[in-house]
Amino acid sequence: MKTTQISFKIPDFLLTTLNLDRKEFTEQSRIYTAMQLFKEHKLSSGQAATIAGMDKYRFWMELGKHGIPLIDYDPSELKDELKRFNK
Numbered sequence: 001m002k003t004t005q006i007s008f009k010i011p012d013f014l015l016t017t018l019n020l021d022r023k024e025f026t027e028q029s030r031i032y033t034a035m036q037l038f039k040e041h042k043l044s045s046g047q048a049a050t051i052a053g054m055d056k057y058r059f060w061m062e063l064g065k066h067g068i069p070l071i072d073y074d075p076s077e078l079k080d081e082l083k084r085f086n087k
Contacts, residue, residue: 031062039068
């Protein structure tokens, strides 16, 4: 798989404020970015797990820790899904 490296700079004091080292901050940034993109329905859970650097089962656990539902239907979508199961 072809990859692209993404990097950005932050002031050193932010790492101190967050009590994180570079590696921890990078890992958390990847996870938070992945969760947000999943929450916004821009990525599947598998794609988001790849960004987070973990398998999808561990990513699902992270979603749960942060109160982000794995399945997020709006009421009309859920009603349509349930109709399919009742047939």
